[in-house]
Amino acid sequence: MPNLTKNNLVKQISEKTGLTQQEVFSVVQLTLEGITEGLATGNNVELRNFGVFEVRLTKKRIGRNPKKPQETVEIPPRAIVKFTAGKIMRQRVLLRTEELRQGHAKAA
Numbered sequence: 001m002p003n004l005t006k007n008n009l010v011k012q013i014s015e016k017t018g019l020t021q022q023e024v025f026s027v028v029q030l031t032l033e034g035i036t037e038g039l040a041t042g043n044n045v046e047l048r049n050f051g052v053f054e055v056r057l058t059k060k061r062i063g064r065n066p067k068k069p070q071e072t073v074e075i076p077p078r079a080i081v082k083f084t085a086g087k088i089m090r091q092r093v094l095l096r097t098e099e100l101r102q103g104h105a106k107a108a
Helices: 006-017 022-041 087-094 096-106
Strands: 046-047 051-057 061-065 067-077 079-085
Touching: 022 046, 022 051, 051 061, 079 087
Parallel strands: none
Antiparallel strands: 046 051, 051 079, 061 067
16 A cells, blocks of 8 residues: 555545645645644644644663674764654554554565
């Protein structure tokens, strides 16, 4: 199954709403920019029934260079984006559990 791209999403919304793809693209792009700006300025972004985006700081850790495994490198803490799915999304995705299990069983 192919990934859902921003372009695919714009086409789907355009077909459902009757808006032009350019109008939908502008709204989608502004939405994504708003989420990014909110996170970059230290705010969590909560989209009800979808989920919450938040910035977290990772712990410093020790890593190894695969080409020189005897050498260790300290990896400093850094900011990452964490997404927590909302209730409706969790419930809908949970329905794929059996389908994914069967796919893993076939691959093994």
